[in-house]
Amino acid sequence: MLNSKSHLLTPSESPKYALGYDFDGATFTHIDNFVTFEVLLHNFRLEIPVLKKIAEIVHYLDIGGFEPPDAIGIEKVIQGLRSQISNDNQLFGLANYVFDTLLCRFKKRALMIQEKEISLGILVEPVNF
Numbered sequence: 205m206l207n208s209k210s211h212l213l214t215p216s217e218s219p220k221y222a223l224g225y226d227f228d229g230a231t232f233t234h235i236d237n238f239v240t241f242e243v244l245l246h247n248f249r250l251e252i253p254v255l256k257k258i259a260e261i262v263h264y265l266d267i268g269g270f271e272p273p274d275a276i277g278i279e280k281v282i283q284g285l286r287s288q289i290s291n292d293n294q295l296f297g298l299a300n301y302v303f304d305t306l307l308c309r310f311k312k313r314a315l316m317i318q319e320k321e322i323s324l325g326i327l328v329e330p331v332n333f
Contacts, residue, residue, distance in 0.1 A: 239266040254310040258303060278306065 215227055224230030226240040235243050241262040245251050260272040265279055281302055289295045 234267075237267075239263050241266075254307060254314055257310050258307055261306075274306065278302065 213222075215224060215230070218224065223232060225232050225244075227233065230240075232244055232247070233240050238246070239259075239262055242259045245255055245259055257272070257274075260270070261275045261278055263269060264271050264275045265282070282299060285295055285298050285302075289298065
């Protein structure tokens with residue numbers, strides 16, 4: 205849970221109406237072999253290609269399994285941040301920035317591919333990402 209200043213709250217600090225995230229008994233947490241991020245994407249119907257790529261990385265970083273190509277680089281960046289930053293809220297903000305920029309990179313790559321396919325006549329209708 206985040207408060208109005210985007211600070212992480214513990215389950216005991218969270219208001220009763222809050223939806224918990226990624227702790228035992230939370231509204232949104234791991235289900236079977238799906239990590240919380242994948243559960244959120246599914247529940248909010250956000251399963252679009254670029255978010256699925258992020259989900260694959262998050263899944264690997266959280267519980268292992270298939271290793272997506274970008275996962276090791278992201279893991280090293282997050283490890284570097286964790287080794288230098290002890291404040292959880294600051295770390296949370298910077299990690300969010302890392303994943304936001306990764307999402308932008310995936311969107312840009314998808315747009316470039318889509319434009320190329322349109323110019324070649326392979327793709328006639330733009331795809332949501």
